[in-house]
Amino acid sequence: MELPLFMYLILSLVMFGCGVYGFITRKNMIAILISIELMLNSVDINFAVFNRYLFPGSIDGMFFALFAIAIAAAETAVALAIVINVYRIAKKVDINQITKLKF
Amino acid sequence: MSFDLSILVLAIPLFMFLFLGIVGVKMGKKATGWIGVASMLVTLVICYGIALTYFFQTPLVNGVHQTLIPYNWDWLSFTNKLVVRLGVLIDPISAMMLVVVSTVSFLVHLFSIGYMSDEVGKPEKGFQRYYSFLQLFTFSMLGLVVSTNIFQMFIFFEMVGVSSYLLIGFYYTSPAAIHASKKAFIVTRLADLFFLLGVIVMSYYTGTLDFFKDASHNVMASLLDNPQSTIAACTGSFMGCSAIAWSLTMIFIGGAGKSAMYPLHIWLPDAMEGPTPVSALIHAATMVVAGVFLVARMFPVYVLEPVVMNTILVVGAFTAFYAAAVACVQSDIKRALAFSTISQIAYMMTALAVSTSTTGEGSLGYMASQFHLFTHAMFKALLFLCAGSIIHCIGSNENSEMHGLHKYMPITSICFLIGCLAISGIPPFAGFFSKDEIIVACFHKNVGWGLWMMLVAGMTAFYMFRTYYLIFFWKKHETPAGKHQPHDMPWTMTLPLIILAVVSCVAGFVPAHDLVTANGAPLETHTEWPIAIGSICVALVGIGLATALYYKENGVPTRMKNACLGLWTAAYHRFYMDEFYQFITHKIIFQGICKPIAWFDRHIIDGFMNLLADGTNSLSYSIRKLQGGAVQSYVYVYLMGALAIAVVTMVCILI
Numbered sequence: 123m124e125l126p127l128f129m130y131l132i133l134s135l136v137m138f139g140c141g142v143y144g145f146i147t148r149k150n151m152i153a154i155l156i157s158i159e160l161m162l163n164s165v166d167i168n169f170a171v172f173n174r175y176l177f178p179g180s181i182d183g184m185f186f187a188l189f190a191i192a193i194a195a196a197e198t199a200v201a202l203a204i205v206i207n208v209y210r211i212a213k214k215v216d217i218n219q220i221t222k223l224k225f
Numbered sequence: 226m227s228f229d230l231s232i233l234v235l236a237i238p239l240f241m242f243l244f245l246g247i248v249g250v251k252m253g254k255k256a257t258g259w260i261g262v263a264s265m266l267v268t269l270v271i272c273y274g275i276a277l278t279y280f281f282q283t284p285l286v287n288g289v290h291q292t293l294i295p296y297n298w299d300w301l302s303f304t305n306k307l308v309v310r311l312g313v314l315i316d317p318i319s320a321m322m323l324v325v326v327s328t329v330s331f332l333v334h335l336f337s338i339g340y341m342s343d344e345v346g347k348p349e350k351g352f353q354r355y356y357s358f359l360q361l362f363t364f365s366m367l368g369l370v371v372s373t374n375i376f377q378m379f380i381f382f383e384m385v386g387v388s389s390y391l392l393i394g395f396y397y398t399s400p401a402a403i404h405a406s407k408k409a410f411i412v413t414r415l416a417d418l419f420f421l422l423g424v425i426v427m428s429y430y431t432g433t434l435d436f437f438k439d440a441s442h443n444v445m446a447s448l449l450d451n452p453q454s455t456i457a458a459c460t461g462s463f464m465g466c467s468a469i470a471w472s473l474t475m476i477f478i479g480g481a482g483k484s485a486m487y488p489l490h491i492w493l494p495d496a497m498e499g500p501t502p503v504s505a506l507i508h509a510a511t512m513v514v515a516g517v518f519l520v521a522r523m524f525p526v527y528v529l530e531p532v533v534m535n536t537i538l539v540v541g542a543f544t545a546f547y548a549a550a551v552a553c554v555q556s557d558i559k560r561a562l563a564f565s566t567i568s569q570i571a572y573m574m575t576a577l578a579v580s581t582s583t584t585g586e587g588s589l590g591y592m593a594s595q596f597h598l599f600t601h602a603m604f605k606a607l608l609f610l611c612a613g614s615i616i617h618c619i620g621s622n623e624n625s626e627m628h629g630l631h632k633y634m635p636i637t638s639i640c641f642l643i644g645c646l647a648i649s650g651i652p653p654f655a656g657f658f659s660k661d662e663i664i665v666a667c668f669h670k671n672v673g674w675g676l677w678m679m680l681v682a683g684m685t686a687f688y689m690f691r692t693y694y695l696i697f698f699w700k701k702h703e704t705p706a707g708k709h710q711p712h713d714m715p716w717t718m719t720l721p722l723i724i725l726a727v728v729s730c731v732a733g734f735v736p737a738h739d740l741v742t743a744n745g746a747p748l749e750t751h752t753e754w755p756i757a758i759g760s761i762c763v764a765l766v767g768i769g770l771a772t773a774l775y776y777k778e779n780g781v782p783t784r785m786k787n788a789c790l791g792l793w794t795a796a797y798h799r800f801y802m803d804e805f806y807q808f809i810t811h812k813i814i815f816q817g818i819c820k821p822i823a824w825f826d827r828h829i830i831d832g833f834m835n836l837l838a839d840g841t842n843s844l845s846y847s848i849r850k851l852q853g854g855a856v857q858s859y860v861y862v863y864l865m866g867a868l869a870i871a872v873v874t875m876v877c878i879l880i
Binding site: 142145146147154217218220221222223224 | 854855856857864
């Protein structure tokens, strides 16, 4: 039996909503990073699902999903490096206390 | 000698300019100087060969000296008609100028070996640079006189200006020399601007730049072969005068700048800041005659425009008198000589301007001016080199520090005397013959101009002998303590003086009326004894007056000075021409025009730009508080915004 399209979209929407909520509410920078990953992955699901249901013959959506995963991995590595450096300098990872990088 | 060699006349000085300037620094100073002298000697020999071959061995066609064009290269071919060419043209006046320029240049090269060295013969700093610039100057001047077209002439006119700038400013550590060189360059450059405009106007209408047709080099149109058609081609007019009159006037202004005609003469007295041999070369014998040469070259066209000729006549005659009046009271000997140069150049211009045709009696003035150019170059170079010897010996230009040098420097004194006699127009010295022809030509035009020029001749005799007596007589020389007694200079400096003195004695017998005439054909001249005797008498009166006043120390000159102190002071300050220029440039142009423009630029234009920048800046400052540093609040705002836009979009779609 095949699940209907909207089930996948609901999953994706819930994941994205969790990501946004987490990004806005969490204070730990690592947790914020995880929230960003959550949002990215929800979008990847959309790519795959729409490709599967709307254009079964082609692989463009799959390809973009893979591409986004690779980019996300690189982005995560950079972000983690920044977080580690911020921690080394400021000895904290609380986003509310790191407000010096303005103007 | 074959005319194919004529290109060497330009090639040697140009090569030596580069060679001495680049390689000379590595060689010894003395060696550089002697190489310069030797190369100049070669140039001199070639120039003489060309001139002698041209005048005496080239057959005359229909009794006329032919114009030869051995070289004529197309340089810039813009269109079929507009071609700028570079070449070598030999006709009577350019052959004569080759002789004048190379002679004076060679003697100046030789003289400078001594002059540019100190007491013990050690060459000065910048010796190689000096010789290199001398070669550049010689190159420019020779290139000017052999120009085949007016644009080539303009190029070399500019180069003469540049080399004179370099040589006047040779002592670049002295502020006076720097100011003088800048002044000379700016004034002559301003005049050259008019020259260029004149060339453009003329070539616009006639469609050619070349002086003469040259079938062997495919030059089919020319300015001077048929001057009537040149004038007829210039159909335009502006403010009531024809285009040709405007262009000829502007070309004359260019020449007047170089030839130091009033009111563009102001650069020449200051140019005496350069080394004295340079003054002899540039400001007496060659560069200042460039303007005369220019007018003489364009003479066939000028002579058909009486309005322009009368303008030149008035300018020339006034300059002659003005400069002579100023020269009568100068105490700096070089400055007195400089004003005498201005006066004599004005003589040549006047002589050109009183000519009324290219043939017969009407062309006497043309011949006289070219003859005077030749003789004047010789005796003025002589006078300047004598002044150089004296200045080198005394270390000052002021005649108050000289006096009574006759006993110490007999050779220099005699040479100077010969120069003075020549410039005063005493027979049989060179100046008599040429100046007499000029005065005769002026009398042919009008008795008034003749008497005027005769008066100036008397003043010339007076101020030259005044200078002579104040240097060599007046009272006993007092050698300042710690200085050695003055004496004649080493042979490198005396030999040129002696050569030039001999030339000044005999140059008058050159048969100029057979050689340099307006149409190339020999001109019948006969001495008009009443005028000749009149001018000799005037000169003798001038000399007698100078002898009475300045031979032995007495109080009369001082009393005369005090009797008309105002006039004396005005003449001493050159009738305040420099102050007048200062007033025009500083008070009117700088203060009156440039200052408001600068204010407008600084306050209106810059102000508008600053307003834009300041506005952006203050706006940024006022809104930067929005960036609080709390990352999550940005996201929150962004999210709300995105949602709001989404809602609005959906509402729009649904409605």
